[in-house]
Amino acid sequence: MGPAGTAVAYTIVAYVVWLQYTAVGEMTAYRPVHGGFIRQEAEYVDRAFGFATGINFWFESEWVMIIPAEITAAVSVSQFWPATQAVPLAAYTTMFLAVMVIGNVFNVRIYGHIEYVMSFVKIIAVIAMIFFLFIMASGGVAATGGPLVFHYWKHPGAFNNGMKGVAKAFTQAGFSFGGGEHIAVIAGEAKEPRKTVKSTIYPIFWRMFSFFVLNIWLVGMCVPYDDEDLVTASGTLGSPFVIAALRAKESWLAHALNRFIFLSVISCGITSFYVASRSLTALADLRLVHPLFGAKDKAGRPWISLLICGALGGGLCYLNCNKTAIQVYNWFSSLQSSSRRFDSAPLSKAQGISPETLPFKAPLAPWAHWFGLVIIIFILACEFYISVSPIGEPGTAVTFFANYLGMPLFLFDFVAYKLWFRTKFIKPSEVDxxxxxxxxxxxxxxxxxxxxxxxxxxxxxxxxxxxxxxxxx
The missing domain is CATH 1.20.5 (Single alpha-helices involved in coiled-coils or other helix-helix interfaces)
Structure with a gap:
């Protein structure tokens, strides 16, 4: 992909994802309801669209499939230390799955405290890494032999694999950032949703660009794209951040960084359980799936959804214990590729709602969101291109569906629901x-x-x- 292609892709996608946050935040702040964006799409666009998006968000492209991905990542991170490599893979999988489940058996307040502590530790780690990479790029590390700055942009080069490399960078950036829909999902359980949603939007912009984008630019200055470990190493040994620490002869930093990566993976796994279970519950509450899936205990925990998400997400992770089942797991993982967006501007106009009266008004709307839509379509095109003609291997039906299975399934969900229930698109003037x-x-x-x-x-x-x-x- 090259440092330039990766840096540009992450910068553009970060801005587009923030635009998505503002669009979802505008709708959620005005009408903060349980069910989040799934309910918004079912009631603003079409119930079939809400069903397809909800199933896509819950299982096919997002949170259920992130659970085994994060458990697998946690196992991979733990393999950094030789002493841990003798432990059976299934034992690690069971242990990490239990930790993620336990993090979700408490009420939402305890979950919030857990995430607050973990987020604070991760922020400290990211800030420390930014300072280290900046010092390394500036020549403050003796092992580099002087300032690096854009040295690796010239040797071996700024781009790798031409347009395919850029396309791959955009698809990876889209996966790394995910989306802002979870704001709408969590808002249904917030104490003061209008204030909470509004207060989170702008800080997200600075966090994404300081923690994600700045890190990508710096690591591109410190690690060449043809580094041997970056190409062949597995687990966190192939992480550019760990490689940068090792190349700087700072092995203690590599160990510390690996611990922070492990904590981040566990934190993301806990969040995946939370959002996945709430998404399935929202589908049940909206009668888009059977009401049984919306069962809650006295404390409001969706225990049926938690059990199902744990069984599916955790069960899929055990596929990695068998080499013959890894391909099946990879096919399931490819479902994370789908995207779903829609514009809310016609709703406000038809309802006679002035943008000035909104609790939160998305900046530069709707033109900025049209730009975001164009970039999203471009990312989908890049993903299709990489699926048809992958880097370093001939294109086959297996590689195509292993990379592009999510979109056909999304369309199947939408068409099947629409034909079965005979739903109609909702006019903006008819939205409640x-x-x-x-x-x-x-x-x-x-x-x-x-x-x-x-x-x-x-x-x-x-x-x-x-x-x-x-x-x-």
Whole structure:
């Protein structure tokens, strides 16, 4: 792919993913309901579209399939240390699966605390790595023999494998960033969803560009794309960050970094269980699948969904214990490739909703989102191109479906549901926004109460205090 192709791809995709966050955030802040974007698509577009997107998000392209991917990654990370390589693969799989399940048996508050602590540790690790890579690229590490900067962009080069390399970079960037739909999923359980959703959107922009994009640019300066370990090593030994630490003769940093990667993998696995179970529950609550899947205990935990997600996600992971089943696992993993987007602008116009009254207004909408849609279509085209003509091997039916199975299944889900239930596309003027207007009334009453309190406070002040406030604020 090359450092230039990778850096450009990650920069563009990061911006597009943030646009998706703003689009989903705008709709969710205005009408924060249980079911998130699955319910939004079922009620704003078509129930068949909501079903296909929900099944796609739950199993085919996102969270259920991320569970075995993260467990497999955790096993791979643990193989970094020779002492752990003698432990059977099935034992590691069972242990990591148990940890991820336990992280989801508590209520949402405990889950939030677990993720808060893990996120804090990961942030510290990422910041430390950024500083190290910056020092290494600037020539502050003796083992590099001087400043690197863009040296590897010239030797061996900025691009690798031409257009195929760029296409591969865009598909990998799309997978790495994922999407912003989980904001809409989690908003249904937030205490003050309008405030919560609004307060998370802009910080996400800075986090993505500082933690993801900046790291990609720096690692491209410190590790050449033809590095032997980058091409042939397995597990985290093939991680460019670990390779950078080893090339700098800082083995202690490689060990520390591997521990942080392990923690990140476990954290992502816990989140995968959480979002997957809530997505299946939302499908059941919306009657898009059988209501049995929406069963909850007294604490509100979707125990049926948790069991199903654990059985599917964990069960698929055991396929890696058998070499003959690895191809089956790879086919399931390829389902993570599908994408789904739609534009909400016509809804507001048809309902007579002024953008100025929205709790959160997506910046540069709708033009920025049209740009995002173009990039998403381009990524899908890149994925198709790589599936038909993969890098370093001839294109076959096996390699095509192993890389592009998600989109046909998404279309099958949509068409099958639509033909079976005879659903119709929903007109923008027919969308029910009554729940959103209830939130509008609550916001209006809250503002009125705050204005009354401010007026009473103002009337209780003396002349001197009023003058002081006028001058000093």
């Amino acid at each position: 926004f009554s729940e959103a207007k209830m939130f509008d009334e609550e916001d209006r009453l809250a503002r009125a109460m705050m204005d009354d309190e401010a007026l009473q406070k103002e009337n209780g002040l003396g002349l001197w205090q009023k003058a002081k406030n006028l001058v000093l604020g």
